[in-house]
Amino acid sequence: MVTVTAPAGAGSVDVTVTTPSGTSATGSADKYLYAGYWTVATDGGIFGFDAKFFGSTGSKHLNQPVNGMTATPDFQGYWFVASDGGIFSFGDARFHGSTGGQHLNAPVTGMATDPATGGYWLVAADGGVFSFGAPFH
Numbered sequence: 001m002v003t004v005t006a007p008a009g010a011g012s013v014d015v016t017v018t019t020p021s022g023t024s025a026t027g028s029a030d031k032y033l034y035a036g037y038w039t040v041a042t043d044g045g046i047f048g049f050d051a052k053f054f055g056s057t058g059s060k061h062l063n064q065p066v067n068g069m070t071a072t073p074d075f076q077g078y079w080f081v082a083s084d085g086g087i088f089s090f091g092d093a094r095f096h097g098s099t100g101g102q103h104l105n106a107p108v109t110g111m112a113t114d115p116a117t118g119g120y121w122l123v124a125a126d127g128g129v130f131s132f133g134a135p136f137h
Contacts, residue, residue, distance in 0.1 A: 013031065015031070036048060036051030036052075036075075037049050037050070037051055038051050038078060040056075040068075040069045040080055041058070041066070043057065043062065043065070044056050044060065044062060044066045044080055045057075045058030046058070046069075046078075051075070052075075054090035054091030055091070056090070057080065057088050063100070064082040064084040064107075065083055066082050067083050067107075067108070067110070068081045068111050070111050070112055070113045071113065072113065073113060074092065077089070077090055077091025077092040078093055079120060081108055082108070083108055084099070084107070085099025085122055085130065086099075086101075087120075094118060096119050096120065096133030098132070099122065099130055104124060105124070105126050106125040107124060107125050108123065108124050109123060109124060110122075111123070113134075114134035114135070117133055119131070119134030120132055120133065120134055121136075
């Protein structure tokens with residue numbers, strides 16, 4: 001029988017494996033990251049589940065509804081995107097630009113983070129992709 005234990009906690013914790021022969025040593029390769037997750041409402045209200053709150057737009061007037069979000073690579077911040085491409089940055093999420101205020105052929109429907117650069121891509125309903133601080137090929 002093998003028992004794998006990830007202790008309760010937050011952030012990065014050690015994972016151990018116990019067998020009849022003993023318990024594994026801990027090291028840098030056995031880490032588990034408790035990142036939790038967030039959901040966002042169309043008004044920009046944020047709901048965190050075992051995830052740190054960095055701010056929201058729930059009490060602000062928005063030109064268009066929020067319809068997507070993504071976390072920074074280290075989970076210490078996040079961005080919201082509205083359907084007009086407006087970007088809202090919280091925590092360690094840096095603002096790299098947006099399409100807010102520009103004419104778009106179709107609404108922005110989501111976004112993704114580039115873990116290599118910390119930038120992001122926006123994607124529109126018509127397949128248009130907009131790159132901010134992230135490579136575009």
